[in-house]
Every structure is written in C-alpha cells, then in structure tokens.
Amino acid sequence: MIINETIQIDCICKNDKVEFICFHQWCKGHRLNCFNCMKNSEHAFHRQDLIKISELENRIENNNFNIENFLNLLQKDFKSIQKFFSLLLKGIREKFYLTKDKLFQLQSEQINQFITTNFEFQDFKNTMNLNFNQIFHNLNEQFMQFYQELNLQTLNYYELNNMDKEISMKYYRQGYNLYLEKNCYNQAIKILDKSLGFNPQNYMSLWCKGASLKMQGNYKDALLLFEKALSINPNHVNSLSDKGQCLKMQGQYIQAINFFDQALQVDQYHVNSWCNKGECLRLENQQIDALDCFNQALKLDPEQVLSISSKGQCLRLLGKFEEAIFWLDQALLLDSKDVPSLLEKGYCLKELKQYQEAIICLDQALLIDPMNVNSLCVKGECLHLLSQNKEALQYLKEAINIDSKHNQTIINMGKCLMEINLYKEALHWINKAFQQKKLQNLDLFILKGKCLRLQNEYNEAIKVIDKAIQMDSQNAESYSEKGQCLRLLGKVNDALIQIDKALLINSKHLNSLYTKGQCLKELRKYAEALEYLDKALQIQPNHLISLSEKAQCLRHLEDFNEAIIWINKALDIDGNHVISLSEKGQCLRLLGNYEEAIKWHQKALKIDDQQIVSLSDQGIFFIIYYQDNAQDYKENIEVLLKYSIKSLKLILNTFYLYQKKGNAYDKFNYLRILQSVLMKSYKLMSIIIFHQ
Known part of the structure; x- marks a missing residue:
C-alpha cells in the first residue's frame, strides 16, 4: 500500500487539510484543495473529475497497473524482435558456418554449393551490415528521443534543487539577449538548450527557444515549444501571443485571433497582441475591426511602426488614400527604411494616379530590399x-x-x-x-474577353464576357466589351443594345460612349455619332479613338477642314496613328490638295505598308497627278493588286483605274479576278456587268 487512509496533507492555503484532488486533464489550477478552496476555484466547473483524498491510493494503484500493462506490451514487442533477430543469427550460422568435422562429412557437390553460397553471403554481408547499423542507430535515436520527451533524466522532478533553477535562468537570460540581437537565433537556441537541460520546466526558456525558431520561419517546431510552455504556465502572455503569430504566418487567422484574445485577457496592455490581432482581422478583410485594434495598440505605444503602417494599409483598403498616406508618412518619420510603409505609400499614390511619385517610393523600397x-x-x-x-x-x-x-x-x-x-x-x-x-473575378473575365477581341476571336470573347455578366449584371464594362465584339462581327444593331445597357448603368462610361459613336457612324448616322463622341471627349479630351472617329464623321459630312483640325489633335497625341495619318490624306485629297495628301498617305504606309485606304488613295493620285508617267502608274497598280483582295472598296477603286487607263487585255484579266472574289455580291456584280 502506498498511502493509508489517514494521510494528512496541508492545503496550499495553509488553513486546512486537503480533502479533494482534481484529475481533470486540462485543469490549470492547483490540483490538491481543501473544501473551501475547492468551492471558490475553477474546479467547481468539473466536479465529476474530483476525488476524495481517501480514494487517491486506489487511483494511483490503477495508474501503476496501467503502466505495468503498457511496459509489458513494449517488452513483448521487443522480445518478438529479439526472437526474429535470434532466428536470423542462427540461420546464418547454420548455413554459412562450417566446422572441420562437418567439412569431412560433405560430398564434392555439397562443398561446391557451400563455396558458391559463401561468395553470395560476402556480397550480402556488406549491405546487411549497413542496414543493421542504420536500424540500430535509428532505434537508439528513437529511445533517446522518448527518454528526453518524457523527461526521464529528472526522475525527482518534484525535488528540482534551487541551484539547477538558478543556472537554468542564467542561461535563459543569455539566450534571451542573443534572441534580441538579429541573426543570432542559432546561438540563442544553443544557450537555451543548456537552460532546459538544467530545468526542462523553465517555460521562459521554452518560449524564447520557440520565438527564435519563429524568427527563422520554423513555425511547426516553434508551436510545439509554445504549447510546452503553456502546459507549464497557461497564462504566459508571450507564449500565447507568439503562438498566435505562428498561426498567422501559416494563414490560420481565425485560430490566431483566439490566442491573441487569450493573451489580452491576461494582459490587456500587451501591444504586440493588439497589433497582430489587427493584422489577422485585416487579412480577413475586416478592416474596421482591424483599425480598432491598431488604435488600441497606438494608445499604448504611439510610436510602434508596425501598428502605424498597418493602420495606413487598412485605410488604403478602405479607399481612404490621402488619410492612409498621412499615417504611412508618420511611420516613415520613425523609420525611413520601413519597406512595408514605402510599399503601401506606393500603392496609395498609384490609386491616386500619381504614378511618378509612386515609382519614387517603390524605388526607395527596392533599394532596401531588391x-x-x-x-x-x-x-x-x-x-x-x-x-x-x-x-x-x-x-x-x-x-x-x-x-x-x-x-x-x-x-x-x-x-x-x-x-x-x-x-x-x-x-x-x-x-x-x-x-x-x-x-x-469579374475583372479577370473582362480582361480575357478584351484580349480575345483584340485577337479577332469575337465569338470566344463574347462567351467569356457573358460569364462576366452572369457574375455581375450591373457592370458597364462587360456590356461595353460585348457591344464592341458584336460591332466587329457586323452586328451593329445588336451592339447598340449592349452599349445602351452599359450607358444605362453608367451614362459617362467612356468606352461605351465612343463605341456607340462608332456604331452610329457605321449606320451612317454621322450627326448622332458626333453627339456621343463629343460626350466621350468631354470626359477625356485626349482620347485618341474618339478624336479619330469624330474626324471621320466630319469627313463623311463633307466638313473636311474641320475634320483636319480634329485629326491634328489626334496626331498631336500619337504622331504614328496610322488611321489618323490616312484620314488626313483622304481629307486633303477631297480638298484637291493632292501633293500634301500623298505625303500623309506615304507616312501611313511607312508605318503600315498594308494600310488599304492609303494604298487606294495613293493609286488614284498617281493616275490623276502623274498621268504621263507610265512607270509610276504601273508600280502603283501592282501594289494595289497585291492587296486588292483585302478590301472591297480597294477592289472597286482599282477596277475604276483600269477603266480609265488600262487596255482591253488588262480589263478582261481584272474582271476575272473581280468575278472570282465578288461572286456572292449581287450589287458589285451588277457594277462589273455594267462596266463590261
């Protein structure tokens, strides 16, 4: 018997004897209590796990019985290994070991077989030796690991002497000082291991070693150490807070917040817990709640750079860019090399369309961290x-x-x-x-649709844009993009329906305004087209496409001089805009200024030698302007023929040139080309027949 029923133990309160003992696994309080202490403690919440002190003997005996059973099972398993190991040794000895007496009993064939198998064994022996060495090494390592994890080296753990505790704390302080120095984490860990060798229950050393591992990015092992520290002292704030940080770094934001809350219950003034809780809330897109946490942190420490910078980031995510910049500047006053603050300021300036200023901030960040x-x-x-x-x-x-x-x-x-x-x-x-x-997301679908449209894959683009519309039926850009695709497919009226939907959502949507202008132009409603193009230009006066489209409408309305004014505005923005160069050539031709017109068409053709309008106009000019120069005429007709199949208008223009200057043989050959290309066009066929 270990304890008799008359055992008397003083309660920790010193006022009475122990009457109850708590066996609740996760209990954080003192387990031995008198009646009064039990009533006023947390044990009242798990009374089912309390036993009377008189029952302690039976409980310990049951515990001993279970331990003996466990040890017996281990021994049984180990004996099984020993048995097979003995069989292996016995088999090797019987098969490959030959005594002198046995040798004389064997016949020639048996001796031959013995020698052959021995050579095989020699080869196998080396492999076997390596494998067994590794197995024994791993087994020894595993035994040592179990020995250390169970703290078996401290069998008298309840009698740990003060000297060991003092030495452990001495090493802890040395390790802690190394931890505070950047890039000294490995040295800190070595010293802290010494501390834990003298006192494995030193939760400060467990925490500090975990914190060092955390700083090295080893969150898994760090978490194990924080858990050990908390099993010894459940209210250790640094262990609670750093465990939360490890979980945060692993993307487990909700679990992390739980540990920050526990830390703040113990110490409501713990700045790092407020700040890191705010970080988790920010990463969970709970910006308002995150701001509350950062404000709490800044009340306690107005100069904590991380909280100031993170507050700026929250404000940016809420679209408050100017206010965000104010706080980021405050952070940079305290630490001009704080990369997160420089980056966040760059983000804000980008959103405010101050791109050059943003680049300056980002360059500063990249100078520190390339x-x-x-x-x-x-x-x-x-x-x-x-x-x-x-x-x-x-x-x-x-x-x-x-x-x-x-x-x-x-x-x-x-x-x-x-x-x-x-x-x-x-x-x-x-x-x-x-x-x-x-x-x-929506933006990515629209981006893909636009890319497909620019690759002339209009039907594929529409499929993608339709998915965007399903995601958000109130997005003007989606309808506008679909309208552009339909226009390019020649479905102008269908395009207008989509564009009108976009403008119903946003009457100032730039892309929709100029696209509607394009559609109306193609329907020859030039005056109406100008109304929408003017609306687009009110929003963005330097919008190149709208300027060019307006010039084209004015040309169709035969206001050539006014058209040239708007073309010049387009060319001031982009002097290589081929459509505007060609358009200016057309307007000058229609004003009878052939020499100038040719110059502008030639500029267009230098950039795009297949610019059909310029090729067509240039061919006409050469026939009108250089009627006596047969060589120039011949060269331009050949160029026109080269690209004629690309434009019906160009085909007709070329045909009219042949009517004017070509001989009968040329006319006949070109009519055959026209007939093969335009067989399906009754209108154009009638023109061909008329000219024949």
Whole structure:
C-alpha cells in the first residue's frame, strides 16, 4: 500500500487539510484543495473529475497497473524482435558456418554449393551490415528521443534543487539577449538548450527557444515549444501571443485571433497582441475591426511602426488614400527604411494616379530590399499605367523570377503584353491566372474577353464576357466589351443594345460612349455619332479613338477642314496613328490638295505598308497627278493588286483605274479576278456587268 487512509496533507492555503484532488486533464489550477478552496476555484466547473483524498491510493494503484500493462506490451514487442533477430543469427550460422568435422562429412557437390553460397553471403554481408547499423542507430535515436520527451533524466522532478533553477535562468537570460540581437537565433537556441537541460520546466526558456525558431520561419517546431510552455504556465502572455503569430504566418487567422484574445485577457496592455490581432482581422478583410485594434495598440505605444503602417494599409483598403498616406508618412518619420510603409505609400499614390511619385517610393523600397516581389510588381503596374510597357515588363519579369506564382504579377504581365499587341503571349498569362479559382473575378473575365477581341476571336470573347455578366449584371464594362465584339462581327444593331445597357448603368462610361459613336457612324448616322463622341471627349479630351472617329464623321459630312483640325489633335497625341495619318490624306485629297495628301498617305504606309485606304488613295493620285508617267502608274497598280483582295472598296477603286487607263487585255484579266472574289455580291456584280 502506498498511502493509508489517514494521510494528512496541508492545503496550499495553509488553513486546512486537503480533502479533494482534481484529475481533470486540462485543469490549470492547483490540483490538491481543501473544501473551501475547492468551492471558490475553477474546479467547481468539473466536479465529476474530483476525488476524495481517501480514494487517491486506489487511483494511483490503477495508474501503476496501467503502466505495468503498457511496459509489458513494449517488452513483448521487443522480445518478438529479439526472437526474429535470434532466428536470423542462427540461420546464418547454420548455413554459412562450417566446422572441420562437418567439412569431412560433405560430398564434392555439397562443398561446391557451400563455396558458391559463401561468395553470395560476402556480397550480402556488406549491405546487411549497413542496414543493421542504420536500424540500430535509428532505434537508439528513437529511445533517446522518448527518454528526453518524457523527461526521464529528472526522475525527482518534484525535488528540482534551487541551484539547477538558478543556472537554468542564467542561461535563459543569455539566450534571451542573443534572441534580441538579429541573426543570432542559432546561438540563442544553443544557450537555451543548456537552460532546459538544467530545468526542462523553465517555460521562459521554452518560449524564447520557440520565438527564435519563429524568427527563422520554423513555425511547426516553434508551436510545439509554445504549447510546452503553456502546459507549464497557461497564462504566459508571450507564449500565447507568439503562438498566435505562428498561426498567422501559416494563414490560420481565425485560430490566431483566439490566442491573441487569450493573451489580452491576461494582459490587456500587451501591444504586440493588439497589433497582430489587427493584422489577422485585416487579412480577413475586416478592416474596421482591424483599425480598432491598431488604435488600441497606438494608445499604448504611439510610436510602434508596425501598428502605424498597418493602420495606413487598412485605410488604403478602405479607399481612404490621402488619410492612409498621412499615417504611412508618420511611420516613415520613425523609420525611413520601413519597406512595408514605402510599399503601401506606393500603392496609395498609384490609386491616386500619381504614378511618378509612386515609382519614387517603390524605388526607395527596392533599394532596401531588391527582392521584394510586391514592390517590383507595383512598380511594373505604374509603368504600365504610364504606357511604358516594355520597361514595365522588365520589373514584372524580375518579380516572376523570384515568385512564379505571384498572382498580381501574372495578371499585370497579361495587361502589359496586351498593350504592346502581343495578344497570344498576353492570353498565356491571363490563362495562367485563370488556373487559380480565387483569381477568377469579374475583372479577370473582362480582361480575357478584351484580349480575345483584340485577337479577332469575337465569338470566344463574347462567351467569356457573358460569364462576366452572369457574375455581375450591373457592370458597364462587360456590356461595353460585348457591344464592341458584336460591332466587329457586323452586328451593329445588336451592339447598340449592349452599349445602351452599359450607358444605362453608367451614362459617362467612356468606352461605351465612343463605341456607340462608332456604331452610329457605321449606320451612317454621322450627326448622332458626333453627339456621343463629343460626350466621350468631354470626359477625356485626349482620347485618341474618339478624336479619330469624330474626324471621320466630319469627313463623311463633307466638313473636311474641320475634320483636319480634329485629326491634328489626334496626331498631336500619337504622331504614328496610322488611321489618323490616312484620314488626313483622304481629307486633303477631297480638298484637291493632292501633293500634301500623298505625303500623309506615304507616312501611313511607312508605318503600315498594308494600310488599304492609303494604298487606294495613293493609286488614284498617281493616275490623276502623274498621268504621263507610265512607270509610276504601273508600280502603283501592282501594289494595289497585291492587296486588292483585302478590301472591297480597294477592289472597286482599282477596277475604276483600269477603266480609265488600262487596255482591253488588262480589263478582261481584272474582271476575272473581280468575278472570282465578288461572286456572292449581287450589287458589285451588277457594277462589273455594267462596266463590261
């Protein structure tokens, strides 16, 4: 018997004897209590796990019985291993070991077999030796691990002497000082291991070792140490808070918040817990609640850079860019090299369309951390928004080389490549983004639809845009994009229906206004078209397409001089805009200014040698202007023929030239070309027949 029924133990309160003992597994209080202590403690909530002190003997005997059973099972398993090991040794000895007496009993064939098998055994022996060495080594390591985890080296754990505790704390303080120094975490861990060797129950050392591992990114092992520390002291604030940080870094934000809350219940003034709880709430898109946490942190420590910077980030995510910049500037006053603050300020300036200023901030961030993917990505995006797409691609490629799965960089790659007309490559990156379901948002569907449209895949584009419309039926951009596709398919009236839907949602939607102008122009409603193009230009006076389209409408209304004024505005923005160059040539021709007209058409053809309108007009000019120069005439007719199949208008113009200058043989040959190309066009066939 271990304890008799008359055992007397003083309660921790010193006022009475112990009457009850708690066996609740997760109990955080003192387990031995008198009656009064039990009533006033947390044990009242799990009374089913309380026993009277008189029952302690039976409880311990049952515990001993269970331990003996467990040890017997282990011994049984180990004996089973020993049995098979003995059989192996016995078999090897009997088969490969030959005594002198046995040798004389064997016949020639048996001795031959013995020698052959012995050679096989020699080869096998080396492999077997290596395997057994590894097995025994692993087994020893496992035994040592169990020995340490069960703290068997401290059998008298309840009698840990004060000297060991003092030495343990001495090593803890040394380890803690190393932990506070950056990049000294390995040294800190070695010292803290010494501390734990003297006192495995030193929760401060357990926490500090875990914190060092956390700083090295080893969250899994750090969590184990924090849990050990908390099993010894459940109210240790740093262990609670750092466990939350590990969970946060693993993306487990809700679980992390739970531990920050526990830390704050113990110490409501713990700044890091307020700040990190705010970070988790921000990452869960709960920006208002996150701001409350950051404000609490800043009340306690007005100069904590992380809280100030994170508050700025929350304000940015709420669209309060100017206010965000104010707080980010405060953070940078305290630490001018704080990369997150520089990055966030760059984000804000980008959203305010202050792209050059944003790039300055991002360059400062990249000077400190050249491998910061977000800084590279946002700088690339700013350059893209400044139409410096080739430069933008350089930074985006750097970001991709560092992190090939960086979502925003992948999308920005698609945008930049699309702007420089590399639609196939752009679609590759957009499709890469589509592989991740979390990125399949409205903007990405619209972007893909636009890219397909620019590749002339109008029907495919419409399929993608229809999915965008299903996602959000109140998005003007989706209807506008679908309208553009329908217009390019020649379904102008259907296009107008979609454009009107877009304008019903947003009457100032730029793309819809100029696209409606294009549709009305194609329906020869030039005056109405001008109304919508003017609305587009009121919103964006330098909108190139609207300027060019307005000039075309004015030309159709035979207001050639006014048309040239608007063409010049377009060319001031982009001197290489082929359509505007060609349009100016047409207007000058219609004003009878042939020499100037030819110059503008030639400029267009230098940029695009297949610009059909310029080719057509230039052919006409050469016939009218150089009637006596047969060589010039012949060369331009050949150029026209080369591209004639690309434009019905060009085919007719070329045919009229042959009518005027060509001989009968030329007329006959070209009529055959026209008949093969235009067989399905009754109107044009009638023209051909008329001219025959």
